[in-house]
Amino acid sequence: MKSAHVRWLALIAATGLSLAACASGTADDDTADSGNSGDESEDAGSAFAADAELSGDLSIMGFSLGDEIAEVRYDEAVAALGEVDVSLAEGELDIQQFLSSAATGQPPDIIYANRDQIGTFASRGALLPLNECIAGEEIDMSMYREPAVEQVTFEDSVYGIPEFNQVQITMANAGLLDDAGLAIEDVNGSDWDAMEAATEAMMEKDGGKLSVIGFDSKMPEFLPLWAKANGADLLSEDGRTAQLDDPKVLEALEWAVGIYDLQGGFGDVKAYRDSADFFGEGNQFATDVLGAMPMEQWYVNVLNDVSPDVDMAFDTVHGLDGATLAFASGSAWAIPAGSSNPEAACRFAKTMTTVDTWMAAAQTRADARAESDKPFTGLLTGNAVADEEIYNAFVEPSGSEVWDAAIEATYEANDHTFSLPANPADAQFKTAWQDAVNRVLNGQQEPQAALEQAQQEAQSALDDAWATWDEE
Amino acid sequence: MAQSATTTPEAPRDSVALRAKRLSRRRNTRAALLFISPWIIGFLVFTAWPIVYSAYLSLTDYDVLNDPSFIGLENYQEMVEDPKIRLALWNTFYFTVLQVPLYVMVSLGLALLLDKAGRAAGFFRTAFFLPKMTPPVAVGILLLLLFNGQDGLINTVLGWVGVDGPAWTTDPTWVKPGLILISLWSVGSSVIILLAALQNVPQELYDSARVDGAGWWQQTFKITIPMISGALFFIFIVNTIAAFQTFTEAYTAYFGAGNSTYSNDAALFYVIYLFQQGFEFLNMGYASAMAWLLFVIIMIFTAIQMLASRRFVYYEGEQR
Incomplete structure (x- = not known):
């Protein structure tokens, strides 16, 4: 009788432990395979190219469509992906959620993170170096503000595309x-x-x-x-x-x-x-x-x-x-190691931060402000060219010296930033x-x-x- | 031989009955195990296995993202030398030693009042329980508002009686007392448990005591508390474990959303430091070792409480 009980319990225990071990084992293997390497895209037979037709899915973590600046750019970026099916889990980047997904080998395809987090993730192999992405998609990194790029550059490799800037x-x-x-x-x-x-x-x-x-x-x-x-x-x-x-x-x-x-x-x-x-x-x-x-x-x-x-x-x-x-502090787009669609992720990051996209967003914001009879105070991005074009195109004297002084101070500060290096x-x-x-x-x-x-x-x-x- | 000859005709019948009984019991056992198996599998996968695995992780250098590498007892050695472990343990013991008795006393006091509330008991029961529904994160934010040194409600009330309230949220001396007081926000569930226990105390005991001339205090200490000692012990032990694991309110108020960069060492409880190590610094191996130390500490305290309960706790129907 007792031995029968023991056999039953042993069977159930073995089943449970096997299930748990399977899950854990898979996770470790995947993580190990995907970490510390910048060659996943090549392994998967992928190629970053500005004119490549994209397909598949793209999952985004850490981004919110809180205002028109986010919505306009998101729409543009999704449109640039063509047939790609995009899913967005809105909200700030949840580190636990991201780490758990990365550890189980199923990270999101792209994350929106604070720039000061990039070095830590990159050093542990959680992110893809973007050298191939930048070259393939022909992203002109000289457009981006140097302190912002430094924050996402770890050991000579860029791991993030800077987005907003705060000063x-x-x-x-x-x-x-x-x-x-x-x-x-x-x-x-x-x-x-x-x-x-x-x-x-x-x-x-x-x-x-x-x-x-x-x-x-x-x-x-x-x-x-x-x-x-x-x-x-x-x-x-x-x-x-x-x-x-x-x-x-x-x-x-x-x-x-x-x-x-x-x-x-x-x-x-x-x-x-x-x-x-x-x-x-x-x-x-x-x-x-x-x-x-x-x-x-x-x-x-x-x-x-x-x-x-x-x-x-x-x-x-x-x-x-x-x-x-x-x-300077701010945000950046980064592609996790193990991303199932790094090409789409790269195109998405590029489109979210190009001059044209920022201009479209700024136009919408400026229109909205004008409608409510309020001054457009500008946009501070990690893209210096976009900042300048937005300033020239949309920032006008508001009729109030006070608020004009605020805008001038903001833009001047944005030209004199420093940051802590990635580590x-x-x-x-x-x-x-x-x-x-x-x-x-x-x-x-x-x-x-x-x-x-x-x-x-x-x-x-x-x-x-x-x-x-x-x-x- | 003769004996054997006399018992032989009975043996097959006994044997058949015994076999049928065994078969029936085996069927019942099988059915029971089948019904309970979802829970057993869940327990093994989501509780037992993580416990075992965390014991292994505590012996490794593990950053969550890469494979753990075995380092023996290094994490435990490092814990001995880590001053923040000592600080976090001190803060946690301080909180537990003061919070648990206060929590139990306040719960008991409110339950005794509710027991006398008559028809209004239903309303007050709901009213006392409602704060328990407040999410702990909200309680953390509430702490910062109620205990604001400048114009928080607590200091305003203290000001009415001529007391210049302290800087509850920044002065390290007052941070833990503030957290202890705000923890009383959620006494509602304990009050309900104690109230249920109080209502089960036989009225005849009080009647007899009154006939013998016992006053309120004597009735309370000689009848009420002994008769509800089982419930009191349950609340005491559960809250001790919870106090050792206190996290959300303090984290929200001093380390999380409530304060992006301001923090206060006085609120660095053990589980907060464990969380920082695991999820902010990505030292999951070290965090696992910390978790095991906490497990051992809680186990020791629980064992002591269980031993003490033999002397102080009365269970109805128990033979002593």
Whole structure:
């Protein structure tokens, strides 16, 4: 009797384990086959060519049709694929979902990712190098902005086609500046002493509680910006050496955190910042509770939409040497290793980012803005030629010096960007420096000790990741 | 021989009956296994196999995308030297030790109140349970709003009684207490379980106690709590396990959507660090080793609680 039970259980267990083992085994094999190689397209007998007739399916992950800019370009790109059956899973790129699909050998055919994720994926063989795609589809990479291309270039191979670009500009409440006898130049980053004075001049407290933030240095996210303003990069050009213990980085951190200390500490400023209606009519500028801050250019559109009459002043962010600078971030199209239709993916990425496609999207946006009697504030893309053509064709004086200044500052910033180079341990590197800044902001560590710890953590992660890459 | 001769006529009948019985039992067993087999297969494929496989992965260097390579106990050695493991464990123990008793006490308190609510009990039962329906991500966002140091509801209320509330969401000293308090948002399910247990306590026990002059406190501690100790133990043990695995609210508020770059070490719970290692840093081998350490810790604590329950938990009908 007992032995019969055991036989049954053994049979069921064996069936289950076999099923599980089959699934797992297949996954590993496929991944191993598809990873670390740029020759999948050749293996599959495929060829990238600008005039090739395409067929099959194309699955897209990480992209959303949130507005007319996305919709117009998506329609154009789908049309360029001819007979290809395109399926789009809308939403931000879900890393877990992408990794799981890649691990099981069934990745999407193309992904839309942040550019800073590209190096990590590429170093692990999760992405196809696009050299053949670029050559076959005759994609002119010189059109794309250099910092954007650098972000998607890992060990001399391009792994992504840059799409949008994001830059920071200085945004200030003109009324508060005037009341304090200040000008936008006092808060644009070019003179840190002047900015401290401006912070104190505009900051107000009511019954011991912060009621007006003088200046928000937007930490921790803008440490790379302030470090660059002080002449330092967080990471070496080759992406192998962390430079978080550079005295200039330390100086930048101390200054940026000091801005909060002047206003009662980071906790007070953050709590007040978090309580604001950031995207609504009651935003910090409209309610006169924020003097100035650096912010990504998209916030100009938000302000223009929800509070068009707010008295603002705009400028680029400047380094201590007076030069304009902006920390570029943004998105890119990349083709996963194991993509079943890399040719269609390549054509799709190309079409989504060509000058003509961007122009068509900009036309639609400009028409929509004109219809609602609002100025077209431009589009910032990773394509420098498209940016210029869009600016020349669609950006016109809005009749408001304030918003025109914002647009000018945005375009100027876009011409003076820098970025962190692609590397195989971007997430650990970022976590290391952000944790360091947070420890300082939370009062847990002094700036020097925090950056020394971050340097160790970041370098250790980089060394491990690069060692794996170099071995392979 | 004689004995054999006398028993021989009975033997075939016994044997046939026994065989029929065995056959019937075997049929029943086969049918039972057939019915339960979907679950068994599901368990083996989706639970047992991942557990076994994660044990293997914990001995490898695995980045999810490429084949795992065997490295022995290196991940475990690295964990010993990793200061963030110590920090995450400390945060998790702190949270568990304070949150679980508080959670159980609040649940019990509300259940006792509900038990006395009479006709209104149905309404309050629903009202207490409704917050449990809130997705944990929303609770994480709610935490940032309620506990905002500038104008959050908690500090506003504290201000009415002259207390200058702390910076709950940024001061490392107050981050964990804030998370403990917000976890009480979802006591509803425990309240319902305890209420059901309370309503099963025989009324005669209270009547007898009252006749003997027992007051409310005596009734509660001598009758109510012993009689619902099984339910209390269940809530205690389940919440201890959940507290060790706490993730969503803290991750949302301090590491995820609520904050793109701001984070707070004080909220770095063990499972959050495990998630970072596995899915952000792609160190799945290391994350698997971390998962096994957590499994062992939870197992030890559960075993201790089970042992303690022999002394403190009363099950109706149990012989002692």
